Ligand SMILES: NC(=O)C1=CN([C@@H]2O[C@H](COP(=O)(O)OP(=O)(O)OC[C@H]3O[C@@H](n4cnc5c(N)ncnc54)[C@H](OP(=O)(O)O)[C@@H]3O)[C@@H](O)[C@H]2O)C=CC1
C-alpha cells in the first residue's frame with residue numbers, strides 16, 4: 001500500500017476545497033489530516049457539505065489550530081490577498097499548491113496594480129512555479145510552491161500557447177470572449193451572484209480590464225517571445241459550473257484552421273486531459289462537467305484571414321481543484337492523473 005501524505009486543505013468550506021475533497025475521495029496517496037475555515041470553523045464537514053458525508057473527514061478548524069509539523073502537503077483555497085501571508089508562515093518542508101491568484105504574477109508591481117495592495121511575500125513569489133501543468137510539467141515536479149492558474153487563464157492559454165510558440169497566429173490580434181459558471185465567484189454570498197441576479201440572463205463584466213488579463217498576457221508573452229496584449233471579456237453564465245472560451249485569432253500568412261488544429265493535436269498528442277476535437281466537432285461545457293478535461297476545437301471564420309478557437313473546461317476541476325491535484329501529484333512523484341480519472345457527467 002502507498003505511503004500516505006499528510007495533507008491540509010486551507011479554505012475547505014469553499015467550492016474549490018469541497019471539489020478537492022470530492023477528488024481526493026478516490027485518491028490513495030493523500031490523507032486528509034486537517035481542514036480549515038473562517039466563519040465555519042468548529043463545524044463538521046457533514047454539516048457544511050452533506051454531499052461529502054461518510055468520508056470521515058476532520059472537523060473544520062482555524063488555520064492557527066493546525067499543527068503544520070505534521071503536514072506535508074497544503075492545498076491553499078483561500079481568497080486572494082489573504083493567502084500570501086499564510087503561506088509565508090509555513091515550514092519550508094511543506095509543499096504548497098496555492099489556488100488563489102497570489103503567486104501567479106511574476107511581476108509584483110503588476111500584482112500591486114491589479115490586486116490593489118503591495119505583495120506581502122515578494123521573496124517567496126520568486127520561488128513560485130506557474131502550474132499550467134501540461135506546459136510546465138518539469139518545473140512543477142521540482143517545485144515547493146505552485147501557483148495554480150486561474151480558470152479563465154487555463155481555458156484560454158491552453159489553446160493559444162502552442163500556436164504562439166509555433167508562430168502560427170498573429171500575437172497582436174487575439175480576442176478572447178469567455179463565459180463562466182457562477183461557482184467561479186466562490187461560495188461567499190455576493191449580491192451580484194444571487195440567483196435572482198444571475199438566472200435567466202447573461203452579462204459581461206470586468207470590461208476594460210479583468211485581473212486575469214495580466215495573467216493571460218504573462219503566459220502568452222512568454223510563448224511569443226515578446227509583449228502580447230489581448231482583448232479579454234469575461235461573462236457570467238447562469239450555470240453552476242463550466243467555462244467556455246471563444247477565441248478569435250488571425251492565422252499567419254498561408255495558415256488555415258486545418259494547420260492550427262494539426263499543430264494543437266500534435267502539441268497535446270500524449271496528454272490525458274487536453275483533447276483536440278476533429279473538424280466540425282464543437283466543445284461545450286456539458287462535455288467536461290465534473291472532469292479534468294480541456295476540450296479544444298478549431299473553426300474557420302468567414303471573415304477573411306481569421307479563425308476561431310473554442311475551449312471548454314470545468315472551472316472547478318481543470319480550472320482549479322483538478323489542476324491543483326494534477327500538480328500536487330507531480331510534486332510528490334505520484335502518477336499525474338491519480339484521482340482524476342472521472343469521466344464527465346453527461347447530460
Ligand atoms: N471557484 C473557482 O472556480 C475558482 C477559484 N479559485 C480561487 O481559489 C480560491 C478559493 O476559491 P473558492 O473555493 O471558490 O472560494 P470560497 O469563497 O468558496 O471559499 C473560501 C474559503 O476560504 C475561507 N476563508 C475566507 N476568508 C478567510 C480568511 N480571512 N481567513 C481564513 N480563511 C478564510 C472560507 O471559510 P468560511 O467558509 O468559513 O468563510 C472558505 O473556506 C480563491 O482564491 C479563488 O479565487 C481559482 C480558480 C477557480
Ligand SMILES: CC(=O)N[C@@H](CCC(=O)OP(=O)(O)O)C(=O)O
Pocket residue numbers: 080099100101149150151152180181182183184185186234236
Ligand atoms: C465568475 C467569477 O466571478 N469568476 C472569478 C474568477 C474565477 C477565479 O476564481 O479566479 P481566481 O483564482 O483568479 O480568483 C472572477 O471573475 O473574478
